[in-house]
Amino acid sequence: MQKKVILKNGLGIIIGAFIYAIAINDFLIPHQIGEGGVTGLTAIGYYALAIPPAFTNLVLNGLLVVIGFRYLERQTIWYSVWAVIWISLFLKLPHFIGYHTTQTLIPTVIGGVLMGIAMAIIIHCQGTIAGSTILAKIVNCYLGIPNGSAMLFFDLIVAIPSGLIIGFQNMLLTIIELYLSAVVLNKLLAKFGAKRAVTIISDQYETIAETLSTQFQQGITIIKAQGYYSQNDQPMLYVICTAKQLATLVPVVSQIDVKALVVVEEVRSVQAEQLKQLL
Structure with a gap:
């Protein structure tokens, strides 16, 4: 029974990681829309210094996973490592959709919804995407604040200053995208139970x-x-x-x-x- 649960969660995390990578590669980055937390830092690194998102994601999330070892269950951490590995792999793949439009609100909405769905699947499968989700999970465990709301707080800390790199308009679009992903995440996690x-x-x-x-x-x-x-x-x-x-x-x-x-x-x-x- 335990092996079936591990297999189910492992496959679920892979699906969530795939959706997450599509949101970033096909909707956010091509339209200069930022993100929060570690993902936001990877986007800024890409926009400003052309650092591959997969590399930044792996390094920064690795540091936060170490922090998570102290405050979260070992099972959650190992699932998070699994999620980070697959997200990093999928981020290195070429674009699946290749969607581009001048109507920036469209990729903002689609990207936010996909991010919320992806994170809900991964968290439901006992993992996190590391980054701000590890910090949100710690706050959730100790203070009872919903995962999506806690994550939104940490993400905004990165998203608002990112306006210096991606511009004021794209910063506002980033905040909209983060809000949508937090709402979708909270709603789906509530529905799962x-x-x-x-x-x-x-x-x-x-x-x-x-x-x-x-x-x-x-x-x-x-x-x-x-x-x-x-x-x-x-x-x-x-x-x-x-x-x-x-x-x-x-x-x-x-x-x-x-x-x-x-x-x-x-x-x-x-x-x-x-x-x-x-x-």
């Missing part, structure tokens, strides 16, 4: 509970409740399920009691030992 909390109120709660328990093979909580107006006892069922299970649950409840009240909420849930993933 999302489930549905279902509250069912019905006079036939016992039959519903037995049917759902048998069908889903999981525990169902019975909550003792009392109607305010009638003052009668009215137990409620509380179920945590996936979106796919919800599609089955609702018809089952309706077949047993067409008058049942079903309340559905989106929640984030993990096992106790994984509580830090909710941050």
